[in-house]
Amino acid sequence: MLNERQTLTQSSRVVVKIGSALLTNDGQGLDVAAIEGWVAQMAKLKEQGRELLLVTSGSVAEGMVRLGWKQRPKSVHELQAAAAVGQMGLIQTWETAFKKYGIKSAQILLTHDDLSNRKRYLNARSALRTLVDLGVVPIINENDTVATDEIRFGDNDTLGALVTNLLEVETLVLLTDQDGLFDADPRENPKANLISEGRAQDPALLAVAGDGGALGRGGMFTKVRAARLAARSGARTVILGGRTEQALTRLFEGEKLGTLLLPDDEPITARKRWLAGHLQEKGVLVLDKGASQAVQQQGKSLLPVGVKEVRGRFARGELVVCIDDSEQRLAKGLINYSSNEASLLAGQPSHQIERILGYVEATELIHRDNLVVIK
Numbered sequence: 534m535l536n537e538r539q540t541l542t543q544s545s546r547v548v549v550k551i552g553s554a555l556l557t558n559d560g561q562g563l564d565v566a567a568i569e570g571w572v573a574q575m576a577k578l579k580e581q582g583r584e585l586l587l588v589t590s591g592s593v594a595e596g597m598v599r600l601g602w603k604q605r606p607k608s609v610h611e612l613q614a615a616a617a618v619g620q621m622g623l624i625q626t627w628e629t630a631f632k633k634y635g636i637k638s639a640q641i642l643l644t645h646d647d648l649s650n651r652k653r654y655l656n657a658r659s660a661l662r663t664l665v666d667l668g669v670v671p672i673i674n675e676n677d678t679v680a681t682d683e684i685r686f687g688d689n690d691t692l693g694a695l696v697t698n699l700l701e702v703e704t705l706v707l708l709t710d711q712d713g714l715f716d717a718d719p720r721e722n723p724k725a726n727l728i729s730e731g732r733a734q735d736p737a738l739l740a741v742a743g744d745g746g747a748l749g750r751g752g753m754f755t756k757v758r759a760a761r762l763a764a765r766s767g768a769r770t771v772i773l774g775g776r777t778e779q780a781l782t783r784l785f786e787g788e789k790l791g792t793l794l795l796p797d798d799e800p801i802t803a804r805k806r807w808l809a810g811h812l813q814e815k816g817v818l819v820l821d822k823g824a825s826q827a828v829q830q831q832g833k834s835l836l837p838v839g840v841k842e843v844r845g846r847f848a849r850g851e852l853v854v855c856i857d858d859s860e861q862r863l864a865k866g867l868i869n870y871s872s873n874e875a876s877l878l879a880g881q882p883s884h885q886i887e888r889i890l891g892y893v894e895a896t897e898l899i900h901r902d903n904l905v906v907i908k
């Protein structure tokens with residue numbers, strides 16, 4: 534049996550989130566040398582065959598420096614202005630650093646709403662999946678020009694967890710300016726001890742996690758909360774000191790660094806619960822024998838050709854139930870087409886989708902990653 538740290542080394546898809554405190558040397562402007570150091574490590578992780586997504590903060594902090602503002606503004610419109618100015622420098626710095634290793638990167642700006650609205654959820658998911666499949670590193674930040682709550686609280690930890698849920702990521706790494714979660718805030722109590730491992734859902738952890746510093750950040754509280762959210766899709770979270778030499782590469786070699794927060798459930802169980810618990814069933818698809826077997830026994834995606842009937846009204850991204858012709862419930866999943874579109878596509882081979890609808894959203898009605906079999 535592998536221990537938890539060894540299991541970590543086998544992560545094939547990883548989200549690395551880097552906070553403002555680290556990126557900007559506590560508000561002094563972007564720390565380009567440090568950024569180059571993390572990119573060198575991420576390039577190694579990629580060489581090891583891992584897929585990587587980066588969630589980066591720092592747009593507001595960098596914008597403040599560029600605009601000559603000494604203090605983080607309070608008003609949302611000024612925060613948005615700072616973010617818009619700073620995001621330019623942030624993305625340029627990352628892109629230049631990744632380019633040195635021949636790694637392509639892409640800018641993705643998201644709001645939390647994008648990930649709770651079902652249709653936009655699927656859109657964000659397929660765009661990010663495509664980038665990752667192409668070997669591109671998505672560089673994700675909040676879309677601060679349209680976000681108001683997020684920018685006020687300055688919390689990219691939650692965004693990191695939502696991206697983790699979105700793409701079945703195994704490990705979320707929250708890089709920060711402390712070596713991990715301590716049993717008290719080390720800025721206030723120098724004798725505080727590092728917590729090396731815990732369960733994300735442990736309420737005692739939230740109790741010791743304090744808030745952030747002068748840049749108006751979420752601190753450890755939002756990190757533990759993010760770990761809980763990530764655990765909902767079975768992911769583990771590591772809160773890791775970004776200033777420690779080669780922290781990222783050493784972590785994925787199995788070294789006991791940072792705070793590892795574990796999910797209670799296996800990824801599959803967690804994902805099932807997530808799909809089942811958070812969404813209402815909006816429609817029913819009646820499958821023919823071939824499709825029933827493919828979905829239930831072979832874990833395949835559901836193609837339109839195997840659907841005999843579509844019931845109910847639903848939009849792209851909503852949850853539908855698949856049943857066989859004796860009304861037995863087989864599976865449920867997030868559908869790629871609305872009920873009107875699905876009715877037109879039922880019974881048709883996938884290569885006809887474009888002729889019928891005029892466009893192709895996906896070749897399958899429900900992708901197997903978004904499908905959970907009912908036992």
Ligand SMILES: Nc1ncnc2c1ncn2[C@@H]1O[C@H](COP(=O)(O)OP(=O)(O)O)[C@@H](O)[C@H]1O
Nearest residue numbers: 552553554709715717718743745750751752753
């Ligand atoms: N129990 C704790 N253990 C470690 N750090 C803590 C704890 N409670 C509060 N903190 C504070 O959280 C800060 C990190 O959070 P934050 O400033 O939001 O960073 P980031 O920009 O990386 O998200 C640390 O600098 C630390 O002072």
Ligand SMILES: N[C@@H](CCC(=O)OP(=O)(O)O)C(=O)O
Nearest residue numbers: 552553590591592593687689
């Ligand atoms: N999206 C904004 C705010 C995000 C933020 O500050 O988060 P964090 O530093 O990770 O707690 C930014 O890039 O500055």
